Amino acid sequence: MSNAAIARALSEIASMMELLGEDSFRVLAHSRAARAVEDFPGDIASIARGATGAADLRKIEGLGPKTAEKIVELVTTGAIAEHAELAAKVPAGLLQLLQLQGIGPKTVRVFWTQAGVTSLADLHRIIADGSILKLPRMGEKSVEKLKAAISMLSESTKRHRLGPATVLAEAVIAHLKARAKIERIEAAGSLRRGRETVGDLDILVATADPAGVVQAFVTMPGVTAVLQSGETRASCRVRLSAGEAVTDDGEAPIKDAGEDSGPSMQVDVKVVPLESWGAALMYFTGSKDFNVALRGRAQDRGLTLNEYGLFPEDHEKTPPQARHVRPLAGKTEESICEALGVAWVPPEIREGRGELDVKGTPRLIELGDIQAELHSHTTASDGVLSIVELAKEAKRRGFHTLAITDHSQSSVIANGLKPDRLRRHIRAIHAAREEVKGITLLAGSEVDILPDGRLDYDDELLAELDVVVASPHAALKQEPKAATERLIRAVSHPLVHILGHPTGRLIMRRAGLEPDMAEVIAAAKAHGTALEINAHWMRLDLRDVHVRMAVEAGCAIAINCDVHHPADFGNLRFGVTTGRRGWLRAEACVNTWSAKDLHEWLKKKRR
DNA sequence: GCCGTTTTCGGCCCGACTGTTTTCAGTCG
Numbered sequence: 001m002s003n004a005a006i007a008r009a010l011s012e013i014a015s016m017m018e019l020l021g022e023d024s025f026r027v028l029a030h031s032r033a034a035r036a037v038e039d040f041p042g043d044i045a046s047i048a049r050g051a052t053g054a055a056d057l058r059k060i061e062g063l064g065p066k067t068a069e070k071i072v073e074l075v076t077t078g079a080i081a082e083h084a085e086l087a088a089k090v091p092a093g094l095l096q097l098l099q100l101q102g103i104g105p106k107t108v109r110v111f112w113t114q115a116g117v118t119s120l121a122d123l124h125r126i127i128a129d130g131s132i133l134k135l136p137r138m139g140e141k142s143v144e145k146l147k148a149a150i151s152m153l154s155e156s157t158k159r160h161r162l163g164p165a166t167v168l169a170e171a172v173i174a175h176l177k178a179r180a181k182i183e184r185i186e187a188a189g190s191l192r193r194g195r196e197t198v199g200d201l202d203i204l205v206a207t208a209d210p211a212g213v214v215q216a217f218v219t220m221p222g223v224t225a226v227l228q229s230g231e232t233r234a235s236c237r238v239r240l241s242a243g244e245a246v247t248d249d250g251e252a253p254i255k256d257a258g259e260d261s262g263p264s265m266q267v268d269v270k271v272v273p274l275e276s277w278g279a280a281l282m283y284f285t286g287s288k289d290f291n292v293a294l295r296g297r298a299q300d301r302g303l304t305l306n307e308y309g310l311f312p313e314d315h316e317k318t319p320p321q322a323r324h325v326r327p328l329a330g331k332t333e334e335s336i337c338e339a340l341g342v343a344w345v346p347p348e349i350r351e352g353r354g355e356l357d358v359k360g361t362p363r364l365i366e367l368g369d370i371q372a373e374l375h376s377h378t379t380a381s382d383g384v385l386s387i388v389e390l391a392k393e394a395k396r397r398g399f400h401t402l403a404i405t406d407h408s409q410s411s412v413i414a415n416g417l418k419p420d421r422l423r424r425h426i427r428a429i430h431a432a433r434e435e436v437k438g439i440t441l442l443a444g445s446e447v448d449i450l451p452d453g454r455l456d457y458d459d460e461l462l463a464e465l466d467v468v469v470a471s472p473h474a475a476l477k478q479e480p481k482a483a484t485e486r487l488i489r490a491v492s493h494p495l496v497h498i499l500g501h502p503t504g505r506l507i508m509r510r511a512g513l514e515p516d517m518a519e520v521i522a523a524a525k526a527h528g529t530a531l532e533i534n535a536h537w538m539r540l541d542l543r544d545v546h547v548r549m550a551v552e553a554g555c556a557i558a559i560n561c562d563v564h565h566p567a568d569f570g571n572l573r574f575g576v577t578t579g580r581r582g583w584l585r586a587e588a589c590v591n592t593w594s595a596k597d598l599h600e601w602l603k604k605k606r607r
Numbered sequence: 608g609c610c611g612t613t614t615t616c617g618g619c620c621c622g623a624c625t626g627t628t629t630t631c632a633g634t635c636g
Contacts, residue, residue, distance in 0.1 A: 025619060029608035064609045102625090104634050137627055145625090189636090202636080230624055235635095268636080270623090284636080288620095295620065300613085306621070319622075 001045040007038035016086035018105040036062030041545035048075040093119030101149040159197040163537030167243035179216040188284035194348045194577035200266035210271040217269045232271040237264045276308045278332035283307035289352025348580040369586040372401035375560035381406035382414040383564045391436040400595040403467040405444040408456035442466035451475035453489025462495040471500030484515040491524040498558045501534040501541040530556040535575025547582025
């Protein structure tokens with residue numbers, strides 16, 4: 001049973017208790033437990049099945065005696081009795097109503113207990129016959145908002161992948177900068193933390209002209225609905241196509257239908273005072289758990305931290321900023337951390353997982369550290385550039401090394417190379433070295449890992465290559481056990497340098513392989529094989545939690561753009577961000593090494 | 608239901624916005 005499935009069960013318990021009007025802190029505890037399970041890097045089910053399952057689970061922050069027992073119950077019996085008892089009391093359709101924007105548990109409970117609503121269809125009915133207006137706090141405007149929320153139910157609950165979300169955020173920032181006088185502007189939230197998917201965008205602005213900023217935002221092209229618009233914040237749904245020519249699939253540009261169609265995202269613009277910039281940025285960047293931990297540190301010191309700054313705790317009812325109390329810190333994130341006696345940590349690792357205990361700011365990998373691209377495709381397989389064009393582009397971007405790694409024979413759809421074609425291709429790469437100087441061109445291959453873990457070329461041919469990236473492309477639904485054996489066999493092969501996109505997942509589209517990653521990492525470490533973070537925003541594979549496992553195990557990491565098109569080099573930042581989320585330091589990433597060190601490492605597997 | 612170098616009991620983030628109110632409840636992040 002996957003962590004996600006266990007988290008869902010706990011989360012449903014929380015929602016159902018909420019609808020029954022039970023103690024809100026019990027609800028909160030179950031929601032927290034669900035998140036703890038969802039975000040846990042290891043396999044919760046196998047821990048729960050252990051002899052001391054419940055005790056081991058309790059060591060995870062957010063899980064206590066009761067929630068640990070419920071997880072053990074779920075894993076061993078397939079269900080939680082309490083879940084079934086709650087489900088008998090709460091109609092299933094109500095959970096869907098909770099997804100509606102602007103509708104929370106209190107309102108759903110009113111619909112249910114006072115109007116007998118148990119489904120979306122019932123809700124439609126009381127709207128249609130007007131009886132909804134008899135319910136408390138339900139006026140014309142509320143009903144209009146509710147109708148809008150129903151019509152975009154599926155769209156508004158959808159998360160979006162990091163790539164398109166980043167592009168849209170940059171477009172909003174550019175738009176506001178061009179139309180209002182702005183002191184500072186930055187995207188906060190999960191985008192700043194570099195999560196692989198983003199629910200909505202939080203754009204923070206420091207400005208002398210709040211009204212101008214809000215006005216510029218709500219009239220921006222691509223805005224399909226203004227959800228709220230006040231003096232210091234506004235919320236809109238904005239079409240992703242307002243970003244630029246990056247669609248959800250990373251292919252052709254979205255055709256602008258000129259109406260409220262196409263995928264959209266909620267974008268919140270918040271105006272904050274310049275003297276509170278750091279406090280607001282920190283507050284709105286999160287994560288929630290990180291903020292809670294940080295506020296705990298403030299409390300320990302008799303201080304209170306909010307989005308306006310760090311203040312002395314004086315137990316007054318009115319918040320300090322409203323009484324014009326001078327904050328102890330707030331203009332920058334660093335000043336707040338200093339006043340709290342904690343090291344400033346990069347947004348990517350703010351997860352409330354003990355990062356406040358680190359001594360000194362960790363020096364994580366940065367975009368500028370990358371000096372080599374080790375995974376690229378030419379027109380020989382499914383790329384759009386020739387060897388020379390690709391080499392020139394890599395050189396232009398300042399890389400000292402480029403590995404050409406076209407697909408192997410089993411990837412028929414990608415025009416994979418049969419052995420004789422590969423041999424000619426190797427010679428063509430060698431010839432291109434004469435044409436493009438100032439960059440080392442390596443002859444490689446992205447070799448398919450067959451379902452049983454064998455490679456797609458024989459060892460003799462593999463030994464002729466400078467670089468071997470072994471990747472799974474087919475049979476991505478095989479059982480975890482088979483997947484684990486398959487990948488271990490591949491990383492243990494003496495001629496393999498890098499395990500490419502280890503799981504083959506596509507974010508929000510395809511789960512990919514679900515091997516026991518700890519075992520794969522251990523085998524990779526033992527054989528000196530690097531694990532790839534594929535930088536494409538559709539993949540980001542290895543994923544962040546597995547990067548952290550690999551980093552802690554001392555395994556080498558590669559960050560590659562898997563270049564098929566010149567624009568793919570631009571995805572590098574997403575790969576680096578994912579590395580940072582896994583606490584990756586430059587020295588553990590082979591792409592940051594000097595040409596000498598990198599080439600030496602590659603050759604070691606050829607002796 | 609969880610958690611603890613100010614607590615094993617008594618806390619559990621809090622401010623902006625909105626719509627419906629006659630001073631505030633609900634939602635959101």
